[in-house]
Structures are given as C-alpha cells and as structure tokens.
Amino acid sequence: MGGRSPLVSASGGGQSTGAGDPLDAYNVVWTAPSQDGSGSMPLGNGEVGVNLWVEPDGDLLFYIARTDA
Numbered sequence: 001m002g003g004r005s006p007l008v009s010a011s012g013g014g015q016s017t018g019a020g021d022p023l024d025a026y027n028v029v030w031t032a033p034s035q036d037g038s039g040s041m042p043l044g045n046g047e048v049g050v051n052l053w054v055e056p057d058g059d060l061l062f063y064i065a066r067t068d069a
Helices: 024-026
Strands: 008-009 028-030 040-043 048-054 059-066
Touching: none
Parallel strands: none
Antiparallel strands: 008 028, 040 048, 048 059
C-alpha cells in the first residue's frame, strides 16, 4: 500500500503532556480520507460492528456486522 496513512495517533506512550486527561495520549484522529477499507474507522458497541471510510472520490462506504451473523 502506498501513500500516507489517514490514521494518526495523538501523542503516544500514555504520558500526560500537561493538565489534560492522561487518556488523551490514546485518542485516535483521522486526518485524511482513506484510500480503501484498510483505513476504515471501527465503530460499534460489542454486538454491532461497523467499519466506515470515505474514499477519495467522496463515496461513504461501510461494512456492518453482528456477533450472531
């Protein structure tokens, strides 16, 4: 896969960088559209899962899954 990954981690290592929440080091930020499903954003609640991404042409695509499917 070529190109830059749209997935960028905020700071890393779990160290607090000041007065903010120490969990902020583990926040994930998407900064650009994915080129395909391999850069998808996982969403869900444990029973329903969704992988969501936007392709460069602007199409919004997703996969939906259930634990019992």
